[in-house]
Amino acid sequence: MLKYFNSILIILLLALIGGCSGNKATSQNNLYYDVGERQGIERLVDAFIQRIGQDETILPYFAKSSVSHFRAGFIEHFCDVIGGPCQYQGDTMKDIHTGMNINEASFNRIVELLILAMEDVDISYPVQNKILARLALLRSEVIHI
Numbered sequence: 001m002l003k004y005f006n007s008i009l010i011i012l013l014l015a016l017i018g019g020c021s022g023n024k025a026t027s028q029n030n031l032y033y034d035v036g037e038r039q040g041i042e043r044l045v046d047a048f049i050q051r052i053g054q055d056e057t058i059l060p061y062f063a064k065s066s067v068s069h070f071r072a073g074f075i076e077h078f079c080d081v082i083g084g085p086c087q088y089q090g091d092t093m094k095d096i097h098t099g100m101n102i103n104e105a106s107f108n109r110i111v112e113l114l115i116l117a118m119e120d121v122d123i124s125y126p127v128q129n130k131i132l133a134r135l136a137l138l139r140s141e142v143i144h145i
């Protein structure tokens with residue numbers, strides 16, 4: 001009986017570990033929570049869209065885009081990038097941005113607009129820096145392609 005008890009215990013432990021690791025967002029895995037979960041991301045993306053709408057360098061890139069489609073895709077992607085419980089299933093960053101002729105200046109400007117948006121919604125500087133570090137990894141997928 002003890003033999004079986006040990007096996008059952010091991011199976012239960014493995015199931016528990018599996019269950020935990022399958023869920024990306026935990027309160028220790030903090031960036032998603034630091035931003036204020038889904039609602040916080042939506043507030044931030046709305047502020048970002050406002051900023052893009054007022055920017056004469058970046059707005060022309062969006063001349064033929066649907067705001068609601070961009071909003072939905074950006075929210076899902078952002079949530080995924082910061083470790084939230086979302087799985088972005090849209091096109092790759094490369095596919096989306098190919099042919100837009102994005103250069104250093106426009107990339108830097110988008111980053112500035114995101115920083116302004118993060119300030120608009122009172123995201124702290126340490127959290128801003130962690131977000132920017134994650135997005136910086138995607139630079140080569142949107143620039144000069």
Ligand code: HEM
Nearest residue numbers: 061062065066070073074077090102106107110135138142
């Ligand atoms: C790290 C930087 C960037 C990230 C993470 C990013 C991410 C995204 C995402 C997630 C979408 C929406 C995808 C969807 O429709 O599902 C998108 C669309 C778009 N992005 Fe970016 N982007 C970045 C930089 C830029 C830059 C620098 C520009 C232009 C200066 C730009 C212009 C656009 C435009 C115009 C669209 C809309 C495309 C369409 O209408 O289908 N992006 N981007």
